[in-house]
Amino acid sequence: MKVGIVGAGSIAFGMAAFLEREGHKATLWSPSGERTKALAAGEPLVAAGAIDGTFKPAVAASAEELVAGVEVILIALPAYGHKHVFDRIAPHITPAQTVIVSSHASFGALYLSRLLAARGVVVPIIAWGTTLVSGRQTGPAKVQVNTVRQSVDLATVPATRSAEGLATCQSLFGDRFVDRQSLLAIALSNLNPTIHMGIALGNMTRMERGETWGQAENVTPNVGRLLEELDRERLAVAMALGLKVRTIFQHVHLSFGVPMGSASKMHQAMHAIGKGGAGPTTADSRYVTEDVPFGLVPTAKLGRLAGHPAPLHEAGVQLFSAMYGRDFNAENDLLAALDIDSISLSQLQTLCRDGYPHLSS
Numbered sequence: 001m002k003v004g005i006v007g008a009g010s011i012a013f014g015m016a017a018f019l020e021r022e023g024h025k026a027t028l029w030s031p032s033g034e035r036t037k038a039l040a041a042g043e044p045l046v047a048a049g050a051i052d053g054t055f056k057p058a059v060a061a062s063a064e065e066l067v068a069g070v071e072v073i074l075i076a077l078p079a080y081g082h083k084h085v086f087d088r089i090a091p092h093i094t095p096a097q098t099v100i101v102s103s104h105a106s107f108g109a110l111y112l113s114r115l116l117a118a119r120g121v122v123v124p125i126i127a128w129g130t131t132l133v134s135g136r137q138t139g140p141a142k143v144q145v146n147t148v149r150q151s152v153d154l155a156t157v158p159a160t161r162s163a164e165g166l167a168t169c170q171s172l173f174g175d176r177f178v179d180r181q182s183l184l185a186i187a188l189s190n191l192n193p194t195i196h197m198g199i200a201l202g203n204m205t206r207m208e209r210g211e212t213w214g215q216a217e218n219v220t221p222n223v224g225r226l227l228e229e230l231d232r233e234r235l236a237v238a239m240a241l242g243l244k245v246r247t248i249f250q251h252v253h254l255s256f257g258v259p260m261g262s263a264s265k266m267h268q269a270m271h272a273i274g275k276g277g278a279g280p281t282t283a284d285s286r287y288v289t290e291d292v293p294f295g296l297v298p299t300a301k302l303g304r305l306a307g308h309p310a311p312l313h314e315a316g317v318q319l320f321s322a323m324y325g326r327d328f329n330a331e332n333d334l335l336a337a338l339d340i341d342s343i344s345l346s347q348l349q350t351l352c353r354d355g356y357p358h359l360s361s
Contacts, residue, residue, distance in 0.1 A: 001172060003027070004060065004070040006085045007077030008035030011102065013143035014133035015076050017047035020055040024172060027058040029066040031077075031085055038140035049135065049145040063088040072098045072168065076131070078286050079105035079294035083333045090115035093123060098168050100126045104186050105294040106334040107348075109157045113355035114338075120358045124161040124168070129153035129180070129189030129245075132173055134255070136278065146277055151254040153178050153246065155186045157355045183352035185243040187302060191251045193295020194230040196287035197316045198223045199279065204323070208283045216267035216276030224264025226312075231263075233310040234299060240308040283324075292320045293331040301335070305345045 001024050005012050008030035016026040030036040039045060040059040047053055060066035067073060067089055075082060082105065093099070093116060101108055104127030112125055132152055135145040154177050156165030166179050180186060199215060202223040206213045219227070231248040238245045249260055258269035270276045280287055296313045303310035321328045330336075343351070 001025070001072060002070040003072045003074055003172065004029065004066040005057075005074045005076050006031070006063075006066065006089065007075065007081075008039075009077060010135045010137040010143055011131050011133060012076040013045060013137060013141075014047065014051065014135050014145045015074060015102070016057040017045060017051045017053065017055050017143065017145065018133060018148065019172065020045075020057055021051060021053060022172070025058070026055075027060050027066060027070065029060040029063065031063075031081065031088065033061070035140075043141040046139075046142045047145055048138075048142075050133070050148045051145040064092045067092040067097070070097070072100060072172065075099070075101045075108075078290045079108070079334075080286075080290050080331075082106075082108045083111060083337060086112045086115060091119070093121060095121055095123060098124045098126065098165070100128065100169065102128045102132065103130045103190055103192070104128055104183075105190065105290075106298045106332055107183070107187065107338060107340065107352075108334050109183055110351050110355065111334050111337055113157055113351075117356040117358040122158065122355070122358060124165040125157045125355070126165040126169060127155050127157070127183055127186045129186045130191065130251070130255070132176075134277070146275055147256055149255045150176055150257075151178060152176055153180050153186060153189045155180050155183045155352075157183055157352065159353045180244070182243060184241055184302075184349065185238070185245055187298060187352075188234055188238045188241075188243060189245045190295060191231075191246075191248055193291040193299065194234060194313075195227055195248070196291045197230065197296060197320075198226040200285070200287045201226070201316075201319065203279055204283065207280045207285060207287075210281045212281065213279045214271055214276050215279040216270040218279065219264050219267035221262075221264045224262055224267065227263040230312050230316075233303070233312050237299065237303045237306055237308050237310055240306040241302070288320055288324065292317055292328040294334070297329055297332050298335060298340075301340065305348070 019026040045055045109125045156162045300313045
C-alpha cells in the first residue's frame, strides 16, 4: 500500500522504516520542510534498534503532493501540530482514502471530520491510543527505534466504518490492534500524558539543566505512586462513562514486555533490559508542551463532563502553568476550534460515534 506520513520526527521516521520493511511504500512530508532536507537530498533513512535497516522513503514537497495518490494518510507528529496539518490536508482528501492519527489527542478526529463534512467527504478516520513505535531521532536521516508495540488500541469515526478501519491497520501493521469501538475510549487511552507528567515533575531540574539521565531509571517509588494515582483517576473517568481502557500496568507490559508489578518496578525492569530510554534534556519538551494541553486538559474536561472530576490531572495543568509562566488550558487549539465547552456529554458521545454530518445529510 502507499502511505503518506505527515511528520518527520522520530515516530514518523520509525513508521516509515516499519512500512518500508514490510513492503509498503512510504512518503514523508514535513510541514516546515526542514526535517526532510537530508532525505530529499538523497540520504537514506537509517533505522537501528527494534527496526534495523536502510530505507528509501519518498519525500513530498507539499500537503497536496503527499495526499495525491496514496491510499492511507498517517498523522505522526506532536499534537500541537495536528490542527495545522489537518487544515492543510483536508482540502485534498478523497472518499477513497483512509486517515490514521498516531497517536490521537484532544478529539482531533472530530475536527478533521468537521473539515471533511464541509466538503461532503466521509472517510474512515482511525484514532490510535498510542504510537506503534517509540524511539529517538539520532540524526537528520537516522532513528533509534526503542520498541514496536505488540498491542495498540484504536477506534474509527464514523463507527460504521470500524471493520474497515481495523482491517486497514491489520493489513499495514499486522494483527496487533484492539478495537475499543469508541473515540471516547481512545481519548482516555493515551498513557503518555499521565506518565510524562510524573516523570517531568520528578525530574524537572534535570530537564532544565540539560543533564543526561535515564528516564525509566528515575521512575522512583514516589514517582511511581503518583503515576498509579493518576491512572486510577483516568480509569475512574472511563468507568463513569461506561468505557473499558487498559491500565498503566497493562500498557507498560504490552509495550515493553516487562513483568507486571508496581509502576516503579516495571520502569526499573525496562531500564534493566535497555528499554528505559533517555529523559528530556530541555524544559521545552513535548512531555510538557504537548502532553499538558493536549493530554491532561482534555482528560480533566472529560472528568468534569462525566461528573467525576480528576483533581490530580487538574492540579498537573495548574502546576505546569505556574512553573512555565503560561496558561496551558488556553494552548489547546483543537478544543478551542471545536468549542468543546459548548458541547454536552450526549452531543459529544454522538459525534464520537458518527462524526460530523456532511452538508447533504
